[in-house]
Amino acid sequence: MSEKIGQIKGESSVFFLCDVQEKFQPVIIHFDNIVQTCCKLLSAGKILEVPLLVTEQYPKGLGKTVPALDVAHARVVAEKTRFSMLVPEVDAVLEKLAPKVVVIMGVEAHVCVEQTATELVQRGYTVHIVADGVSSRSQEDRLLALQRLRQIGCFISTSESIIFKLLGDKNHPKFAEVRGLVKQTSPDTGLAKI
DSSP, X not given: OTTTTTOOOGGGEEEEEEOOBGGGTTTSTTHHHHHHHHHHHHHHHXXXXXXXXXXXXXXXXXXXXXXXXXXXXXXXXXXXXXXXXXXXXXXXXXXXXXXSEEEEEEEOIIIIIHHHHHHHHXXXXXXXXXXXXXXXXXXXXXXXXXHHHHHTTOEEEOHHHHHHHHHXXXXXXXXXXXXXXXXXXXXXXXXXXX
């Protein structure tokens, strides 16, 4: 039942960081805002011990994950040419962790994020898409991807909503550590409007 309503618990969730790479910076709309959002979520995830799985789409041509994102604690950083993140290296870690919930952030919303989410939903996972943490080269592609993702059963959430769902309670032992991340004012980019 909890999966059907989009409940998130740290012990049964993982974060997917999809292809936030150097060469995408000049072409993805709101790229710097996406990086800022991902940075906040990765920091919260590290504090709350949410496993992180990272992919890089053809890094030889598109570069590595941007240096602003600390992925040193990732369970896997997998290179790929396939659009879905579910390559063998990621699948192996996913199978070992056996989460119920996958939270996806990154680029591009209408390509790699959408194909990853579609495959995860088909496999029975509860999928959350971070609305202020995904983008594409065009706003149209981004918005239509978010609509399609909702149609196939994904939950569309903001980064702050994800963090508070993971905490669950002000009395969470790591609330004070995470509160500072939430207090950071995020610019109103309109990315959460769908």
